[in-house]
Amino acid sequence: MGDRPDRFLPLFIADYLADTAHLTRDQHGAYLLLLMAYWRRGGPLPDNDAKLANIVRASHHEWKKLRPVMLDFFTADGTDFRNKRSDHELERAEARSQAKA
Numbered sequence: 001m002g003d004r005p006d007r008f009l010p011l012f013i014a015d016y017l018a019d020t021a022h023l024t025r026d027q028h029g030a031y032l033l034l035l036m037a038y039w040r041r042g043g044p045l046p047d048n049d050a051k052l053a054n055i056v057r058a059s060h061h062e063w064k065k066l067r068p069v070m071l072d073f074f075t076a077d078g079t080d081f082r083n084k085r086s087d088h089e090l091e092r093a094e095a096r097s098q099a100k101a
Helices: 013-020 025-041 049-057 060-071 086-101
Strands: 080-082
Touching: 013 025, 013 086, 025 049, 025 060, 049 060, 080 086
Parallel strands: none
Antiparallel strands: none
8 A cells, every 4th residue: 555654644844833842852852753653553652651761762761751741742541652633644544545445
């Protein structure tokens, strides 16, 4: 399939910048790495601090400082680390793929 969701992550630059203007450089990096991992996985990430720290290439100590900031963009329930916009865009990508099939 040419439009596999893991090949193209829609990044709406104006929306991204409006929502993230307050982030530091490291927080931007963590957020983008989480979004990319989410997209490649095709859905929620595991709500597991060791795995999330690994995704963002942070030490445990660094992740403990990043996690509260990332929770402005994700929800965590002990099982899944979810991003509402990514879920919506993944659904749209799947619908486009199904329509082409």
